[in-house]
Amino acid sequence: MTEEHQLPDHLQARRIRILPWVMLLVMLLMVASIFIPVPYYVMRPGSAVALGPIIQVEEGKKDAKGAFMLTTVRMGEANPFWYVYAHLSPDAELVEKETVLNGGSDEDFTKREQAVMQNSQKIAEAVAFRLAGYPVKVENHGVTVMGTAEGLPAKGKLQVGDVIIAVDGxxxxxxxxxxxxxxxxxxxxxxxxTFLRDEEEKTASITLAEIKDENGKRPGIGISLDNYQTIEIPKDVSIASKNIGGPSAGLMFTLEIYDQLNKDLDLTRxxxxxxxxxxxxDGTVGRIGGINHKIVAADSAGAEIFFAPDDEGYATSNYEDAVVTAKRIGTSMKIVPVKNVxxxxKYLTSLAPKHS
Known part of the structure; x- marks a missing residue:
C-alpha cells in the first residue's frame, strides 16, 4: 500500500508561482523558433491547379469533360520548427538556401522564377500551335540574365532580367x-x-574569370542565362499563372493549349x-525538381493520370522517382513516362474515354 504525501503549503505556493513563468518561457521559445531563420528552404507538396480557367485561347473550345492540371511545390524559408519537421516527415525536405538562391537575393530568385515561367509559357504556345498545324514564327532577340553567381565578375554589374544583345560589338x-x-x-x-535594362541600353566592362561546372573549366562571367524570344502565333493566348513561378508547367501548358485548339477532340478523355x-x-519534356512533392499534391487533388519526365543522364529519372513516391503513398493514380509532348x-488519344 502506498502513502500519499502532500507538499507543505509554502512549497505548493512556490510551485504555483513558478508554473506560469515556465509556461510563458516555453511559449516564448516556441514563438521565437518560428522567426529564427536557418540556412535552408523547406520543400513540401503544393497544389494541383486546373488549367482550363487559367488559360484562354482565342476561339478555343471550353467544354472538356476532364481537366489538365499543373502541380506545384510549396517552398519557404525554414525555421527550427520546419527544420525538425523536415527530418521527421517523408513529405518535406530541406534544400540549402545558397543552392536555391544561386548567389543572389530573394528578390533575384523571385525575378528569375517569374522570367523562367514567362519563357516557359511562350515556348508552350509555340509547341502547341505547331502541333495543331498552325504557323509559328520564333525570333531570338538576345540573352536573358537569369542569375548572377556570388564571387564572379558579373555580380553587381548585371542583374536578373537584363538582356545581353552584344559582346565586344x-x-x-x-x-x-x-x-x-x-x-x-x-x-x-x-x-x-551591351545589354538592355528596362528597355534602356547600357554597357559594362567585365573581366573573365575561371568558371567550373559539370563540363569542366572555362572562361566566363558567372551568369545563368536563357534566350530572349518573341513568338508570333495566329491566335491570342492569355495565361493567368498568378504567383506561380518556374519552368516546370511547360508540358501541361502545352497540352491545355493544344486541347483548346482542337475543337473536335477532347484530349482529356x-x-x-x-x-x-x-x-x-522541339517538344522535349525536361527534368524538374520536387517530383515527389508533386505526386503527393496531384493525388490529394484526385488526379487519375500523372505525366512524369522520362529524362536521362541521372541516377534515376523523374519518372522512376515518381513511381517510388506513388507506391509509398499507395495512390491509384497512373504514372505515365513522357520524353516528348x-x-x-499519343497516350491520351489511344485511351478509352472515361464513362461518367
Missing part, C-alpha cells in the same frame, strides 16, 4: 553565340557587354490529368 541573339564567343577568350581578358516537366522548342498526346 558582336551581336548575341542566342545564348549559344554568347557562350561560343566567351569560351574562345582567356581568363583575365576584359569584354564589353474525361480524366483528371496532372503532370510536370519543362518544354523545349507527342508521347503524352
Amino acid at each position: 558582336h551581336k548575341t541573339m542566342e545564348r549559344t553565340i554568347l557562350q561560343q564567343y566567351l569560351v574562345k577568350k582567356k581568363v583575365g581578358d576584359t569584354v564589353e557587354i 474525361g480524366y483528371k490529368i496532372a503532370g510536370t516537366g519543362t518544354i523545349s522548342d 507527342r508521347d503524352a498526346v
Whole structure:
C-alpha cells in the first residue's frame, strides 16, 4: 500500500508561482523558433491547379469533360520548427538556401522564377500551335540574365532580367553565340557587354574569370542565362499563372493549349490529368525538381493520370522517382513516362474515354 504525501503549503505556493513563468518561457521559445531563420528552404507538396480557367485561347473550345492540371511545390524559408519537421516527415525536405538562391537575393530568385515561367509559357504556345498545324514564327532577340553567381565578375554589374544583345560589338541573339564567343577568350581578358535594362541600353566592362561546372573549366562571367524570344502565333493566348513561378508547367501548358485548339477532340478523355516537366522548342519534356512533392499534391487533388519526365543522364529519372513516391503513398493514380509532348498526346488519344 502506498502513502500519499502532500507538499507543505509554502512549497505548493512556490510551485504555483513558478508554473506560469515556465509556461510563458516555453511559449516564448516556441514563438521565437518560428522567426529564427536557418540556412535552408523547406520543400513540401503544393497544389494541383486546373488549367482550363487559367488559360484562354482565342476561339478555343471550353467544354472538356476532364481537366489538365499543373502541380506545384510549396517552398519557404525554414525555421527550427520546419527544420525538425523536415527530418521527421517523408513529405518535406530541406534544400540549402545558397543552392536555391544561386548567389543572389530573394528578390533575384523571385525575378528569375517569374522570367523562367514567362519563357516557359511562350515556348508552350509555340509547341502547341505547331502541333495543331498552325504557323509559328520564333525570333531570338538576345540573352536573358537569369542569375548572377556570388564571387564572379558579373555580380553587381548585371542583374536578373537584363538582356545581353552584344559582346565586344558582336551581336548575341542566342545564348549559344554568347557562350561560343566567351569560351574562345582567356581568363583575365576584359569584354564589353551591351545589354538592355528596362528597355534602356547600357554597357559594362567585365573581366573573365575561371568558371567550373559539370563540363569542366572555362572562361566566363558567372551568369545563368536563357534566350530572349518573341513568338508570333495566329491566335491570342492569355495565361493567368498568378504567383506561380518556374519552368516546370511547360508540358501541361502545352497540352491545355493544344486541347483548346482542337475543337473536335477532347484530349482529356474525361480524366483528371496532372503532370510536370519543362518544354523545349522541339517538344522535349525536361527534368524538374520536387517530383515527389508533386505526386503527393496531384493525388490529394484526385488526379487519375500523372505525366512524369522520362529524362536521362541521372541516377534515376523523374519518372522512376515518381513511381517510388506513388507506391509509398499507395495512390491509384497512373504514372505515365513522357520524353516528348507527342508521347503524352499519343497516350491520351489511344485511351478509352472515361464513362461518367
